[in-house]
Amino acid sequence: MTARRVASVLTLTAVLGVTGCARGCTSSRPPIHPNPSMFNQPKVLPQTASTFFYNGAAMREPVPGTIAIGALKEDEALFTGKSADGQFVATIPVSVDEAVVARGHDRFRIYCQPCHDARGEGKGILFQRGNVPTANLHQENIRNYPDGQIFDVITNGKGLMAGYRWPIPPADRWAIVAYVRTLERERLARAANAK
Numbered sequence: 001m002t003a004r005r006v007a008s009v010l011t012l013t014a015v016l017g018v019t020g021c022a023r024g025c026t027s028s029r030p031p032i033h034p035n036p037s038m039f040n041q042p043k044v045l046p047q048t049a050s051t052f053f054y055n056g057a058a059m060r061e062p063v064p065g066t067i068a069i070g071a072l073k074e075d076e077a078l079f080t081g082k083s084a085d086g087q088f089v090a091t092i093p094v095s096v097d098e099a100v101v102a103r104g105h106d107r108f109r110i111y112c113q114p115c116h117d118a119r120g121e122g123k124g125i126l127f128q129r130g131n132v133p134t135a136n137l138h139q140e141n142i143r144n145y146p147d148g149q150i151f152d153v154i155t156n157g158k159g160l161m162a163g164y165r166w167p168i169p170p171a172d173r174w175a176i177v178a179y180v181r182t183l184e185r186e187r188l189a190r191a192a193n194a195k
Contacts, residue, residue, distance in 0.1 A: 079170050081151035088148030094171070096178045104179030107172045111164055120183045132160065137180055138187050150177045 044050060050058035073079040077093040094100065109118070117124040120137035127134050135142060142150075154173045157163035164173070 077148070078174075081148035081155065083148075088146040088152065090146045090148070092147045092174050092177055092181075094174050100175050101178050101182050103172065104175035104177070104182075107168060107176050108179050111168060112176065115161070119187075120180060135159075135161075138184060143184055147177050147181070150180060 044058040046059055048058045049056055053060075075093070077083055077089045081088055083089055112120075113124060115124040115126050115132075115134045116122055116137055117127075122134040122136040124134060126132040145153075151173055153161070154168065154176060155163055155165045168176070
C-alpha cells in the first residue's frame with residue numbers, strides 16, 4: 001500500500017511539475033497550437049515585399065482612372081477658384097448667406113486670425129511678437145483681387161503664408177473668402193460714415 005501511495009505521489013508531482021513548466025517557462029521554439037486557424041494565416045501586411053507579384057510590392061495599386069468616393073471634382077471653379085480658361089473667377093461660385101459667412105468667421109478665427117488679426121489688418125500675434133510682415137486684407141490691391149484669387153492664396157499660400165489645401169476643405173475656403181469680403185465691406189462703410 002505504501003509503495004502504491006509513493007508511486008501516486010511521484011506521478012502527481014511529475015505531472016504538476018511538467019504542467020507548471022509548460023505554462024511559465026520560456027522556450028525558443030514556437031508554441032504548439034492544436035487549432036492554428038487565425039494564428040497562421042497567409043496574409044499580406046501593408047508596405048511589405050512580396051515575391052508573388054511582378055513588381056515585388058505586397059500592396060496593389062488602384063486601377064488606373066479610379067476615383068475615391070467623394071473625390072470627383074467636376075466643378076473646376078469650386079475646387080480651384082479658376083474658370084475653364086484658367087482665369088480666376090470673379091465671384092464666389094457658391095450661394096452666400098448668413099450661415100456661410102458665420103462659418104467663414106469661425107474658420108477665419110482658427111486659421112487666419114493668428115497672422116492677420118481679428119480685423120484682417122495684418123497685425124496678428126506673428127507681427128506683434130516676431131515682427132513677421134503679414135498682408136493687410138484691406139489694402140487696395142487685395143481688395144481688387146477676384147474672389148478666385150483669394151481662394152487660390154488660401155489654397156496654395158503666397159510669400160510667407162503656407163497653403164491650407166489640406167486642413168481647410170474647399171467649402172470652408174469659400175466661406176473664408178465670403179467673410180473676408182464682409183470685413184472689407186464693413187470697413188469701407190465705416191470709412192464712408194466717418195467722412
